[in-house]
Amino acid sequence: QVVGGVSVGAADMEGDCLSCMKYLMFIFNFFIFLGGSFLLGVGAWVLVDPTGFREIVAVNPLLFMGVYVILAMGAMLFLLGFLGCCGAIRENKCLLLFFFMLILFIFLAELAAAILAFLFREHLTREYFSRELKRHYQGRNNTDVFTSTWNVIMTTFDCCGVSGPEDFDESLFRLLNPNKMVPETCCQWNSYLGDAGVEQCMSSSAAFQHNKGCYSAMVEYFEAYIYSAGALAIVVLAVELFAMVFAMCLFRGIQ
Template sequence: MKFQKVHILLLAIVSKAEAEASTNQPCSAMSEVSSAPLDNMDCGIASSKTVLLFLSLLFWAVGAALAYIGAYLIQRYNQFSIDVQDKVVLAPAIIIIAFSVVMFLFGLLGCCATIRESKFGLSIFFLIIFLIFAAEVAALVLSFLYQNKINPELEKLLNATFSKYDGNDKEIVDNLQSELKCCGVFNYTSWLNTNWSASHPNSVPKSCCINTNGTCNGTLTDLKLLHLNGCETELESIIHRVFYYAMGVILGFAILKFLGMLSVCVIACSNGSRRSGYEPLYA
């Protein structure tokens, strides 16, 4: 009888343990299932923060690159003694430098808002990214249209400068022809319609010579000693090359801005759904 009672008692204990185990198993499975979306959400937040921080650093890097390009363009103008008061000629450099300042300011805002995970800061950052994204798309279209207007204005400026050249004030034209290795506005024959030709027939300035320290004196009797191509083409190629570099940077940055807007949405939605305060960057 005692063994039977002990056996019945053990069976009762085992069956009770099995019942408790079966009751707790759905709860543990449910907790595992519910924790999976949270882990995925945390992974999405961390990835979005990484994208935004990378975007902020690129704001600064691109701003520095654009500032260098704009300064280089102005330096080339000064080197050739081109009148930088001409708004059409100076406009590309001013636009590029203005973009560099904007890039730095927005990079600073994005970095602070991302690390602090400020909902207000991220909202402003999103609005700014969207506006800049739209502006950059418009800038790409306008750049293609604007570059065609540079050529006639540049031609007019060079014609006015070269026509006044008489050999006395030689800094502007001689520097331009020496640096670009060119001669005349369109080619060396452009000098035949200037003040220089009236006082120096059948010759061009010595700065048209390939080797200014040699025997070349600018006469048209031996064209092998002269640069024959015009300065307008060379100067246009420099300006257009700078334009293409700037447009390539703007296009790449516009794509990154689109990814940044998506990242801001991820963080903002996560803040509204399950979290309060701010989450550490490496949480």
């Protein structure tokens, strides 16, 4: 049957497709909303937990920084899920458009980060890090971001320098600390010798030093995750593209 030049059957089919798309998008974004809520809850619990878990995490600055990353990701997913759910179920074109723009911004930011990482990959060489370490590392200066970051890396990975203890030869650290061969973070803690072992390590004894460089230690650590991270990044980009197409189709289908 044709009414006003428009097939009633076609109109019904279009309405059914729009309704199906609306509920599929609601379900899809509801899971995103739940994921964001869960991450927010975990991050908030770690920060305010009265049982002492916060202090355990705070011992390692990398873990403590991860808590804020979890909170940021949780907030972003919470907002995306909320906008997507409300926009779909209420058929609100403004919310759908905002959802689309937010996803597009995140997608472009991720794409830009990937391009920049590719363009500046030559700066991630062992020689580059060694040169920067010699020029800027100061030892126990916790107010210098570069120095404190390297202290965290060497403590976390039980390593010394970029390639090894020899990286501190003819360095700013040796200039500031002429009586020390390596910083304290390069030393293995020995419960029998205690502070005496640390002093020997810093002054001369290679027996108490971490001889492995941080470059090799970090490459080995992240090598197991690099392919999983790459696959996850592709999946995330595909989901974002899918969400943008879905949102725009629903936006255009709403009368």
